[in-house]
Amino acid sequence: MNIKNIILGACATICLTGCFNLDKSPEGVISTDRPFSSLGEMQSYMDQFYESGLRAQGFAGWGTGFIANGDLQSDNMSSGAVNTRLNGEMTLSNASNLGTYTYIRNVNYFLNNLDNCDEKGTADYKQCVGEGYYFRAWYYYQLLQNYGEVTWLSKPLDPNIEEMQLPRQNRTLIVDSILGDLDKAIANLRAQNSSASMRVHKDVARALKSEVALFEATWEKYHRAKNDAFYDKTVTDAKIKGYLETCVAACNDIINRNVWHIYSTGNRLDDYRKMFQTEDLSSNPEVFWFKRYDGDLIGNNVDRYLNQGGGSAGITASLVDDYLTIDGKPFSGDQKLNAKKVYGEELKPTLRDPRLAQTVAMPGQTLRPDQPHGFQVPPLTGSGYNKNESGYSMLKYVQIDYTGNLDAEFKGSTPGIQFRYADILLNKAEALAELGGAAHASEIISTLQPLRDRVGMPAVDFDREYNTDPDYPFHALDKYIQVVRRERRVEQALEGRRFMDICRWAAADVLIVGQQAQGALFTGSNLEGNAAYGNQLKYDQSANNNLFLTGKPGDAYRYILPVNPSSYPDGWKFNLNRDYLLPIQPRMLSLTNNAWTQNPGWDD
Secondary structure (H helix, E strand, C coil): CCHHHHHHHHHHHHHHHHHCCCCCCCCCCCCCCCCCCCHHHHHHHHCCHHHHCCCCCCCCCCCCCCCCCHHHCCCCEEECCCCCCCCCCCCHHHCCCCCHHHHHHHHHHHHCCHHHCCCCCCHHHHHHHHHHHHHHHHHHHHHHHHHCCECCCCCCCCCCHHHCCCCCECHHHHHHHHHHHHHHHHHHCCCCCCCCCCCCCHHHHHHHHHHHHHHHHHHHHHHHHHCCCCCCCCCCHHHHHHHHHHHHHHHHHHHCCCCCCCCCCCCCCCHHHHHCCCCCCCCCCCEEEEECCECCCECECHHHHHCCCCCCEEECHHHHHHCCECCCCCCCHHHHHHHHCCCCHHHCCCCECCCCCCCECCCCCCCCCCCCCCCCCCCCCCCHHHCECCCCCECCCCCCCCCCCCCCCCCECCCEEEEEHHHHHHHHHHHHHHHHCCCCHHHHHHHHHHHHHHHCCCCCCHHHHCCCCCCCCCCCCCHHHHHHHHHHHHHCCCCCCHHHHHHHCCCHHHHCCCCCCCCCEEECCCCCCCHHHCCCCCCCCCCCCCCEECCCCCCCCEEEECCCHHHCCCCCCCCCCCCCCCCCCHHHHHHCCCCCCCCCCCCC
């Protein structure tokens, strides 16, 4: 069987899972004997991928499909219900169609008809070509993160049902193909000095290249160290090192342009927060690419869910406690406990890294213009999206000065940032730490310095910041890696990236399994008996509780639990032998005559 027919057959297989109709032309194509003969056709066709080929902004307390609520599937946030993936409750019935292959097919149709264009070689032509390769790389990266080994298809659909026999290809082949596409994208895309065009450009492709290379290097390193079923058995130390070096090189290509910078006006108490709620970021020197929302046309629900401190969700103490003190030390011991006794004290920028008070709402913080005295205590007694589940309310992303309809559906304009310069600094620092932190210590410090400077934090000091507390999940990590992972968590808090970080570090055993979401101190703090709640809080009853706490009545210190602990008394039950990847639909496996095998653990 020749490779062309194998590829076409596999594409047919994927289509038959219900992803798209075999009889339909690729989306967005103008019917013609010579598709894409004009630049206008090419540009119009590429527009469709600017909807599906990026991360959407929005919020819903019960899901994880948006940037602002993506961390609900992690140890950073919690809703009032156990996350099914964290708790190992997913089943084969949860398996989704691999709809991403629909987009890949449509990109392939474009890339395989480029010779039709009468304006080949022009800057506009090359920009379209670069966008095509970028988006194909993006879609495959999504498949890799969710499903691991997949099948690389570079031709559009021409199905032969009898030849659906192509097996899944190993991870490193897929990653090398993604990186190859990104190199082609970089070669063709325009260089830009701002995000004003709102289109993909060279540094966006370089940013994704650095992310993909770092993702796969760390995935292979840490899953191989666990000797589990999720790493490529052909991978070598040299291959992992090569990916890390690719990440550093891609980051340096961006840094050395000296175009992008960490956004700072000198206001260390507000600059970080302000960036995430500014509708138009086209002149922000940190933002490479963002999705703009207009509440008067197409908005999102971030403000509607979060501008009263609720969102039917809450930030966890695990995240809050990971921010360093203002003098650059771990927040621990009596200092931590005493600060928690008066609600909001632990958040103050005079005590902690100022990014914390720009991420979690403090007493006195304005969340909406019609609040006469600002936010005071979390709305623990509310219902639906007006309720906070952990005692820690999100401030990041809230447009505090928004004057439109504050409670209407889809009227908010919180931007969807895709890539920013901070991501590049974090990627480079982590790759250097993985390549040998001691040898690269000074470069890691200088790389992360702009992030510290923005908020007035002291420079990185690996010994001062190293947390060796036995209760700290990463206490046994190399100090260089521990420090850069904490910096990443803090700088990218609530940006929907945490779960995939946990997966690539193979760290669910220490961060997820047996753990549970926990919030602010209640008993032992001024939240218990607070006049703002009257007698509306009900806990320690045999039924009808609206608040759950750690411990038992009589304990001196009890913390808020977002979820009724009776539903998972032993903590999250993430299956380490299964849940790092999603399942493949059994229907697809049968259609391929089992050329595609099920992901590890899902056959049990």
